[in-house]
Amino acid sequence: MSKPFYLTTPIYYVNDRPHIGHTYTTVLADVIARFHRMLGEEVYFLTGTDEHGQKVEKAAAARGITPKALADEVVANYTDLWQRMGMTHFRFIRTTDADHVAQVQRLFKRLLDKGDIYKATYKGLYSVSDEAYVTETQAKELQAQGLAHQLVELEEETYFFKLSAYQDRLLKYFEEHPDFVQPEFRFNEVKRFVEGGLQDLSISRTSISWGIPVPGDEKHVVYVWFDALLNYLTGCPGGAWPPDLQLVGKDILRFHAVYWPAFLMAAGMFQPKTILAHGWWLMGEDKMSKSKGNVVRPDTLLRFGNDALRFFFIRDMQVGHDRGFSLEGFMDRLNADLANGLGNLTSRTLSMIQRYRDGHIPAMPAFRDGATRAKEDLGRAICVQFPESARLNNFNGALDLLWDYLRGLDGYIVEKQPWNLAKDPAKAEELDAVLHLLWQALRVTAVLIAPVMPAMAQDLWSQVGMGGEVSAQRIDQVAWDAPVPERIGTIQPLFQRIDKEKEMSEIEGANAPAADAKPVLDVPELRETIDYDTFAKTDLRVGQVLEAERVPKSDKLIKMRVDLGFEQRTIVGGIGKAYAPEDLVGRRVVVVANLAPRKLMGIESHGMLLAASDNLGLPYLVAVPDDARPGFLVK
Numbered sequence: 001m002s003k004p005f006y007l008t009t010p011i012y013y014v015n016d017r018p019h020i021g022h023t024y025t026t027v028l029a030d031v032i033a034r035f036h037r038m039l040g041e042e043v044y045f046l047t048g049t050d051e052h053g054q055k056v057e058k059a060a061a062a063r064g065i066t067p068k069a070l071a072d073e074v075v076a077n078y079t080d081l082w083q084r085m086g087m088t089h090f091r092f093i094r095t096t097d098a099d100h101v102a103q104v105q106r107l108f109k110r111l112l113d114k115g116d117i118y119k120a121t122y123k124g125l126y127s128v129s130d131e132a133y134v135t136e137t138q139a140k141e142l143q144a145q146g147l148a149h150q151l152v153e154l155e156e157e158t159y160f161f162k163l164s165a166y167q168d169r170l171l172k173y174f175e176e177h178p179d180f181v182q183p184e185f186r187f188n189e190v191k192r193f194v195e196g197g198l199q200d201l202s203i204s205r206t207s208i209s210w211g212i213p214v215p216g217d218e219k220h221v222v223y224v225w226f227d228a229l230l231n232y233l234t235g236c237p238g239g240a241w242p243p244d245l246q247l248v249g250k251d252i253l254r255f256h257a258v259y260w261p262a263f264l265m266a267a268g269m270f271q272p273k274t275i276l277a278h279g280w281w282l283m284g285e286d287k288m289s290k291s292k293g294n295v296v297r298p299d300t301l302l303r304f305g306n307d308a309l310r311f312f313f314i315r316d317m318q319v320g321h322d323r324g325f326s327l328e329g330f331m332d333r334l335n336a337d338l339a340n341g342l343g344n345l346t347s348r349t350l351s352m353i354q355r356y357r358d359g360h361i362p363a364m365p366a367f368r369d370g371a372t373r374a375k376e377d378l379g380r381a382i383c384v385q386f387p388e389s390a391r392l393n394n395f396n397g398a399l400d401l402l403w404d405y406l407r408g409l410d411g412y413i414v415e416k417q418p419w420n421l422a423k424d425p426a427k428a429e430e431l432d433a434v435l436h437l438l439w440q441a442l443r444v445t446a447v448l449i450a451p452v453m454p455a456m457a458q459d460l461w462s463q464v465g466m467g468g469e470v471s472a473q474r475i476d477q478v479a480w481d482a483p484v485p486e487r488i489g490t491i492q493p494l495f496q497r498i499d500k501e502k503e504m505s506e507i508e509g510a511n512a513p514a515a516d517a518k519p520v521l522d523v524p525e526l527r528e529t530i531d532y533d534t535f536a537k538t539d540l541r542v543g544q545v546l547e548a549e550r551v552p553k554s555d556k557l558i559k560m561r562v563d564l565g566f567e568q569r570t571i572v573g574g575i576g577k578a579y580a581p582e583d584l585v586g587r588r589v590v591v592v593a594n595l596a597p598r599k600l601m602g603i604e605s606h607g608m609l610l611a612a613s614d615n616l617g618l619p620y621l622v623a624v625p626d627d628a629r630p631g632f633l634v635k
């Protein structure tokens with residue numbers, strides 16, 4: 001027997017509820033899983049959650065609960081959503097599951113014994129917000145973005161994985177396996193990254209306690225990515241290794257295409273066959289994020305039906321590329337393709353069979369005209385091309401083909417005018433041909449769309465009069481000339497047309513006072529206690545902004561001329577996403593006046609403005625009353 005098809009999604013962090021980005025990855029995986037089942041394969045589809053790390057630890061502390069309790073709470077949002085959406089994963093893995101903890105410790109120990117993991121001291125910069133060591137180049141980039149305050153000097157003992165030893169082996173592997181990463185342009189990025197040189201990877205932390213303890217050295221916990229990637233091993237049922245397809249977003253491709261294969265090489269295990277990196281759903285040009293307040297939650301879209309959401313995701317996104325999301329575009333797509341397109345064609349066809357043939361499906365007469373034959377040939381070709389595209393994970397292309405065909409059938413109906421054929425008994429055969437062709441097209445469509453829209457496909461299957469489960473059909477063997485059942489089933493609308501304006505106002509109304517904005521405070525821990533003298537060294541002054549302009553090529557930085565009473569200064573501040581330059585002019589601000597000058601994107605900034613924010617939101621400038629004059633000391 002052939003090996004089961006093993007398919008994975010990334011495991012999701014538990015610092016947020018699912019949004020449409022996470023939902024997209026899981027839908028894509030579910031569509032692929034259902035497709036492979038319809039090829040007659042046994043499929044294992046794994047998804048789950050990534051629960052360890054500093055962010056979860058802190059968020060839990062802020063709420064006064066344990067990290068595990070926080071994770072349990074968030075995980076329920078995922079498991080509940082996947083259940084409502086009918087996802088067909090065989091296991092929902094959590095990195096806190098006992099078998100996973102044991103797996104991570106076992107492999108850590110094995111690689112340690114083998115010499116692929118070693119203990120040493122790291123000395124250098126660390127980014128608190130990314131929970132990662134920072135190279136000099138990265139530090140410069142952060143400085144240029146005005147984010148250098150997130151960096152701290154660190155000297156700590158850590159376990160390293162000998163990633164550098166795998167550089168050549170990885171490149172050779174890439175060379176020999178041109179399908180290892182898809183799409184190709186992403187594979188090229190990965191290759192360039194590896195060619196640029198690999199440094200050993202720190203895979204333990206002593207500053208975090210919420211994690212899997214390093215076996216035998218428990219003041220260390222295993223770093224989140226070493227822990228997280230191994231979920232694919234823990235969750236793999238016997239006989240299914242290696243993964244056939246691993247879905248990831250473009251942002252986490254490097255972890256999957258470089259670190260992960262290197263870990264597997266070290267462990268002496270087979271590599272996944274393909275890692276498929278998809279792009280992002282964007283809001284306008286922006287990434288979706290809680291701090292920007294532009295996150296779309298799946299429940300907003302699920303009001304139009306689960307299948308509709310699945311269809312939209314697969315039809316609109318070309319795997320690998322980014323795509324802008326808009327609610328309007330979403331509704332337009334469903335109206336055009338499901339209400340008007342397939343829905344209309346179905347109700348037209350079936351009601352004609354009902355009216356003209358009393359619900360009996362006519363056989364194809366021996367004679368048919370050229371137009372009908374051309375549509376038959378095209379239909380037969382699609383039965384082959386659709387599964388071929390889908391095998392290459394090009395579902396968007398497959399749906400394109402099918403919907404072009406369906407649109408063509410609308411034209412065919414207009415051309416044949418069955419309502420006129422029905423009036424003339426001499427044209428009975430010609431009408432049979434039209435009705436039979438349209439019926440076959442709908443039957444075939446039901447099979448082909450089943451992985452994407454399982455419920456709608458079953459509905460269509462029953463409406464055309466076929467018995468049993470459409471998902472039990474072999475999708476690669478949809479014969480066009482299948483025998484015809486006697487009668488059609490009960491006709492009912494496949495998809496209700498969406499009243500766009502009404503829905504828009506309802507959705508906007510519901511979201512108006514930010515229904516989504518369950519306030520979460522995400523702030524760093526309280527810093528160490530200092531005495532008054534230490535504080536008094538900081539010279540804080542009232543200033544007034546005289547001029548302000550954006551720093552070219554930066555959406556964050558604003559260059560200001562600030563009056564400090566005793567002198568004027570140039571200050572560059574990272575507040576450009578929260579304030580427009582024109583709103584700053586005339587404003588009173590608090591300035592750290594004795595901070596050593598430093599260069600930001602080539603401009604010398606002398607001082608810093610005080611602003612309040614948490615890790616998620618935009619900064620608010622600290623305000624002083626208008627009668628406080630420039631130069632006043634703040635103490």
Ligand code: MSP
Pocket residue numbers: 009010011012013020021022024025050228229230231247248249250251252279280281282287288
């Ligand atoms: N926990 C890690 C993955 C570990 S895998 C061993 C992680 N989690 S995540 O929750 O932040 O992201 C999970 C997936 O969601 C990623 O593949 C990411 O690309 C995807 N998406 C997050 N936002 C997205 C969009 N706006 N659009 C599409 N997918 C995006 O990273």
